[in-house]
Amino acid sequence: MDFLNLAATSEKIPLIGLGTMGLGGYFLKDSSRDQEYINLIRNGVELGLTFIDTAEVYGAGHTEELIGKAINKKRSKVFLASKFSPEHSSFHQVVKSCEYSLKRLQTDYIDLYQIHWPNYDVPLDEIFFALEVLVKKGKIRFVGVCNFPLSWAKEVLKRIKNPPFCSIQDEFNLLNRTAEKQVISFCQKNQLTFIAYSPLDQGKFKDYKHYKMLEKIAKKYQKSVSQIILRWIINHRNVIAIPKASSLKKTLLPSILKLTVRISNKLIAFLKQRLLMYLQHLYQLLPGAIEKFI
Numbered sequence: 001m002d003f004l005n006l007a008a009t010s011e012k013i014p015l016i017g018l019g020t021m022g023l024g025g026y027f028l029k030d031s032s033r034d035q036e037y038i039n040l041i042r043n044g045v046e047l048g049l050t051f052i053d054t055a056e057v058y059g060a061g062h063t064e065e066l067i068g069k070a071i072n073k074k075r076s077k078v079f080l081a082s083k084f085s086p087e088h089s090s091f092h093q094v095v096k097s098c099e100y101s102l103k104r105l106q107t108d109y110i111d112l113y114q115i116h117w118p119n120y121d122v123p124l125d126e127i128f129f130a131l132e133v134l135v136k137k138g139k140i141r142f143v144g145v146c147n148f149p150l151s152w153a154k155e156v157l158k159r160i161k162n163p164p165f166c167s168i169q170d171e172f173n174l175l176n177r178t179a180e181k182q183v184i185s186f187c188q189k190n191q192l193t194f195i196a197y198s199p200l201d202q203g204k205f206k207d208y209k210h211y212k213m214l215e216k217i218a219k220k221y222q223k224s225v226s227q228i229i230l231r232w233i234i235n236h237r238n239v240i241a242i243p244k245a246s247s248l249k250k251t252l253l254p255s256i257l258k259l260t261v262r263i264s265n266k267l268i269a270f271l272k273q274r275l276l277m278y279l280q281h282l283y284q285l286l287p288g289a290i291e292k293f294i
């Protein structure tokens with residue numbers, strides 16, 4: 001597994017982390033597969049996927065409980081990122097949410113504590129003051145935001161020096177490239193880490209019009225399509241991806257196996273093309289046309 005530094009800190013984080021939304025229920029608790037998910041998280045950590053992303057809202061807290069059970073003997077090996085919900089953005093609620101998450105995660109500290117969605121009714125200064133207090137108490141180490149429009153991310157960077165603001169998390173995959181031109185380049189310019197969520201487009205990549213073409217590319221590189229997609233995402237500077245830990249075979253192994261092997265710059269440039277659909281069409285019209293991009 002390759003690593004990068006979290007923002008401008010000396011903290012090393014892996015380029016691929018474990019997404020946990022849906023493990024133990026999406027927004028309601030589901031205990032029907034607890035042991036399977038605990039094993040899955042343990043396997044992921046053993047395989048080097050030591051960055052774990054979660055949130056207080058996942059499984060109504062149950063996802064954090066499963067992570068707590070899975071990692072309690074390996075806490076120091078893991079970089080734990082959680083989030084508080086927008087309705088918990090007042091000073092006291094942020095502090096309370098953090099306390100509850102720590103309890104469920106069976107740990108004394110969260111490495112990266114993220115604002116899950118912006119709450120425009122609570123001043124940023126109030127939220128960040130709460131986060132500063134949590135840093136000072138040693139309950140959290142770094143701070144990040146998710147789903148922030150660029151204008152708000154800029155505001156955070158301008159006004160908040162303390163606590164250490166390190167990351168922006170947003171959706172980024174082959175079809176949704178909004179972040180590429182805006183938030184990702186902002187992160188690159190300002191030495192922040194971008195965390196790409198839904199990197200596999202929640203499994204929908206199999207329905208892409210150009211899926212056959214992706215399969216062809218994957219075959220050429222002797223990789224799976226999900227490996228090609230993840231490789232393309234983490235090829236962006238300062239970017240890590242957090243595919244959902246759905247199964248050992250489906251996500252965990254493809255996430256780590258040989259991902260460090262570089263694919264050609266030409267292919268990276270090609271995947272970056274916004275006109276991918278058009279090229280797919282071209283490919284169908286002119287078999288073999290794609291090869292010149294690979």
Ligand SMILES: NC(=O)c1ccc[n+]([C@@H]2O[C@H](COP(=O)([O-])OP(=O)(O)OC[C@H]3O[C@@H](n4cnc5c(N)ncnc54)[C@H](OP(=O)(O)O)[C@@H]3O)[C@@H](O)[C@H]2O)c1
Nearest residue numbers: 019020021053146197198199200201202203226243244246
């Ligand atoms: N900050 C936010 O607001 C936010 C929002 C969304 C997500 N996230 C984070 O990002 C993580 C990942 O995003 P995500 O869970 O939305 O989606 P994702 O990682 O893009 O996709 C996960 C889905 O893809 C399917 N999948 C995985 N590998 C596959 C393969 N090789 N072939 C076919 N299907 C495959 C899985 O299906 P199965 O379930 O059938 O195995 C799973 O449902 C989340 O778990 C969460 O930690 C954050």
